[in-house]
Every structure is written in C-alpha cells, then in structure tokens.
Amino acid sequence: MATTNRERALRVRRHTRVRKKVAGTTERPRLAVSRSLRHISAQVIDDTSGRTLVAASTTEAELRDALVGGRGGNVSAAEAVGRLVASRAKAAGVRQVVFDRGGFAYHGRVAALADAARHEGLEF
Numbered sequence: 001m002a003t004t005n006r007e008r009a010l011r012v013r014r015h016t017r018v019r020k021k022v023a024g025t026t027e028r029p030r031l032a033v034s035r036s037l038r039h040i041s042a043q044v045i046d047d048t049s050g051r052t053l054v055a056a057s058t059t060e061a062e063l064r065d066a067l068v069g070g071r072g073g074n075v076s077a078a079e080a081v082g083r084l085v086a087s088r089a090k091a092a093g094v095r096q097v098v099f100d101r102g103g104f105a106y107h108g109r110v111a112a113l114a115d116a117a118r119h120e121g122l123e124f
Contacts, residue, residue: 003037015103022100023047031085031097031117031124033110039072040109042085042117044094054092056085078109082116089122096123 024030024047032043041057058064058072058081067077089097097117104110118124 011103013103018100018103022098024098024100028096028098029053029094030100031089031114031122032100033102033104033113035073035078035102035104035109037073040078040081040113042081042113044085044089044092044097053094054085054088056081056088073109075109075112078112079116082113083120085113086117086120086122090120095121099124 022030024045026046026048029044029046032045034041034043039058041055041059043055044053045051046053056063058067058077063077063080063084064072066080071077099114101110101114106114114124
C-alpha cells in the first residue's frame with residue numbers, strides 16, 4: 001500500500017500550513033514527527049539556530065532490538081520512540097516543546113508517540 005504522489009502532495013501542503021504557525025525556539029524547541037509505512041522518527045529541533053538537539057527513530061539499533069518482531073511501523077514502536085526521544089530531550093535540558101505532527105493525522109502512531117513523550121515528562 002504505497003503512498004501516491006497526490007497523497008504526499010496533500011500531506012506536504014498540510015505540513016506547510018502547520019509550519020507557518022509552529023516554530024521551535026531555544027526555550028521551547030519543536031518536536032517533529034516523521035513516519036513511513038515501516039518506520040517512525042522524532043526530532044527535537046531549535047529552529048532559531050537550525051540545529052537538531054536530539055532525535056530517535058525505529059531505524060536505530062538500540063530500538064530495533066527491542067521492537068516486537070523487529071517491526072518499526074506499529075503503535076508499540078511509536079511509543080518506544082516517544083519514550084526515547086523524551087528521555088534524551090530531558091537529558092539535554094529540554095522540558096517544554098511544541099508538537100509538529102508533520103502533516104500527518106493526530107491518530108494512531110503519531111498520537112501514541114506524543115502520548116508516550118508526555119508520559120515521560122515532556123510538556124506540550
């Protein structure tokens with residue numbers, strides 16, 4: 001079930017619309033989520049300096065071993081990424097973020113990642 005060019009174009013339009021309003025600052029960086037059919041990743045980004053502060057993804061060896069069946073495209077994998085990115089952000093001194101869903105619906109894996117990050121102590 002591949003994504004068509006039209007679906008991708010619509011997602012990019014939604015993401016552009018969101019990015020007009022959502023920007024990460026030094027005090028409150030942006031938690032950006034990206035997902036594909038097989039994987040999900042999250043980054044905490046300071047847009048003022050253009051730097052990624054922390055990141056986590058299901059493609060990392062640390063998470064790949066812990067995933068059920070090695071699959072990164074499910075809700076449990078998204079929760080693991082959310083917990084990992086939140087713990088890394090807290091270790092880097094980040095407590096508050098703004099959430100950037102990347103044009104994806106706030107549902108399923110994206111919502112699971114956000115809820116897990118909140119549960120670990122990130123505020124947004």
